[in-house]
Amino acid sequence: MKRTLTFALLLILSAGLFAQNHFPLVADHYQLELSFDFPKETLKGRCQMTILNQSDSAITQIPLLLYRLLKVNSVKNSDGDELKFAQSVVQFEDRTKLQANHILVDYEIPPHESKVIHIDYGGHLLGYTETGWRYVTDRISPEFTLIRMDTYAYPLISQPSISFLINNLRQHLFNYDIVVTVPDTLVVANGGRLQSRTPAPDNQMTYHYSSKKPAWRIDIAISPYSQLNTEVLHIFYLNDEKSAMRIAESGANAMQQYTQWWGGLQSPEAVTIIETEKNSGGQADELVILLPEESFSNINNFHNLYHELAHLWHVFIRENEGISPRWEEGLADFSAYLINETLYEERAGLVKRAANNNLRRLKRDFERNPALQNIPLMDYGNHRLTNLSYVQPMVMFSVLYYWVGEEVFHNTIGGFYQEYIETGASTKDFINYWKLMAASVNLNGFFEDWIYTPRFAEFVMEEKSFDDILEYYINSTQQ
Ligand SMILES: [Zn+2]
Incomplete structure (x- = not known):
């Protein structure tokens, strides 16, 4: 269903898209540090972005988007100097029910160079269901928290336009490091490689993940997850251990069959499957699959899993x-x-x-x-x-x-x-x-x-x- 909606939208937009083709600024690396105040339902973020100017001329302003209830406190360059910026909650040009915080940072990036900026931000996350995206119910809660591109929960280079954003994301993949601190009763799930898991003050735990491959999105899910790891799959599941085991088995069988058909992978990486809250929509990047509870527990529907595993070749x-x-x-x-x-x-x-x-x-x-x-x-x-x-x-x-x-x-x-x-x-x-x-x-x-x-x-x-x-x-x- 979601596909059809997006499809219709893309059709309407496709005419106007060419004009905006190749906006020169793209994200090349993210270092995203997040912590939460669950009783207040707020997050605090420090985002270090490496931004690349792909054009032949200097660009003097960086347009960013954030969720409508997330506010930027400061923007600094790599020397720690404060950069001038303006922010305002605006309506999207091509989806008028959708609002986001639009931030314009004055900073010059010379042609074919990259610059680092540090964005300090924070606030609430309450989903985007009012826009018709019923699956975007993202919020900050100890039961289940989802940080992802779909809600602009971290800064994205874009003007307030969906076509602009999709276009920009597809242009250039980035690597990321995420450093996320949560109460030690919770688990941070991400498709990157877990670099460390370090105790922090007040019974907290800090997780550091690095992307395994360049990606176009960052997905972070927080919940009291259980884990099932095999050579092929890393599975974060909420309650349904039986389904997790079936998925692990099914994934292993598929990998064996693909390998028999197409030969071994050159650098085998485990694919991460993250079970998400019911009706929160499925998503897949190259090595990460978000499966909402209803798909996760529906053992007959391995199509998405097989589809994603095939992409490895x-x-x-x-x-x-x-x-x-x-x-x-x-x-x-x-x-x-x-x-x-x-x-x-x-x-x-x-x-x-x-x-x-x-x-x-x-x-x-x-x-x-x-x-x-x-x-x-x-x-x-x-x-x-x-x-x-x-x-x-x-x-x-x-x-x-x-x-x-x-x-x-x-x-x-x-x-x-x-x-x-x-x-x-x-x-x-x-x-x-x-x-x-x-x-x-x-x-x-x-x-x-x-x-x-x-x-x-x-x-x-x-x-x-x-x-x-x-x-x-x-x-x-x-x-
Ligand atoms: Zn695919």
Whole structure:
């Protein structure tokens, strides 16, 4: 549901987005220190941000966002000098029910240089349910506290505009260190590497985590968590130990299967799963999955887990021009269905059923917005249509799988990972790799239809079934 809402919103915004493309300032590193006053329901934050200017000219003002009830007390440079800033609670340009504290810091960052600023802030966190984001119920409470990007609980570089913010976050990944102090009856959960856990005065405990990989968001959950750690998964769970054990087992089985298909990971890192409060919405970064209680305890729904684990084998896709279309989302979704089908006999036929569902979903979207029929997958990033990146490429990869066969398919996905994991690659590199590995079929027309042109939309609008489409390509090679 949430996906659909965001999708609609992105469509409306996509026209205006290009103009704001590539705001030059991006966060390169966060050092975030947090402590809480639970009776007063307040937090205190000290945020040291390293900000990079990616442009050829100096930038003299840094725009920041914070949650509407969080106030900045001071901003300093790395020498400890106070910087001039203004703050005011404003309405978002593109979502008028949404308010945030908009902070403008006067500070010059020379071209292609980075500067450090220290932001001292604090206040309340009461969610954003009034905006229609029913899942954002974040608050400060000893039962459950969630600090995340969705509420702007830490400073983010942006003007008060969702499209601006999403655009900026997607531009550049950052590393982070978080230092969080809580009463020692509580546990701080985060997807980074735990560097230390040190007792602090007044029966408190300070947790220091560092990001394992560059990220686009920071998620910190605080609760009386229990933990279950395996080689593959670090699980923070609230009460449901049985589900935690099932998730651990299921994750291990999936990892074993993926490894058999695609070969071992070059630098294996455990994936962290954090159970969150009921109805608080799921989220996933590369190595962190937030699973709300209702998903966590629903043992039949491992799709998200399998999807995230599949991403571990994905090369970072960077286009020479434009924004990545993120077809790896469709690949992860395809892989999650395939794992389900492989591990559970009773789920035979799942991939094809899901592909047919996705074809119907595309048709509905195309009917609602006919302009989408003319946009090739390659432009999904440029048009901010990456919600479709879960749907269209899932069908594409399913066709490929049944067309070239299991062995060639897995050798290609695994081989591409081994070949490009260090350097990253472009979509073009991926296609060339496919042509090399699957030389027995002619993939030229196929990638034209599904990646570079919107030809695939004709199949969609003609209501072709998955098997029809598969047969079309099998026959095309034979002619
Ligand atoms: Zn994904």
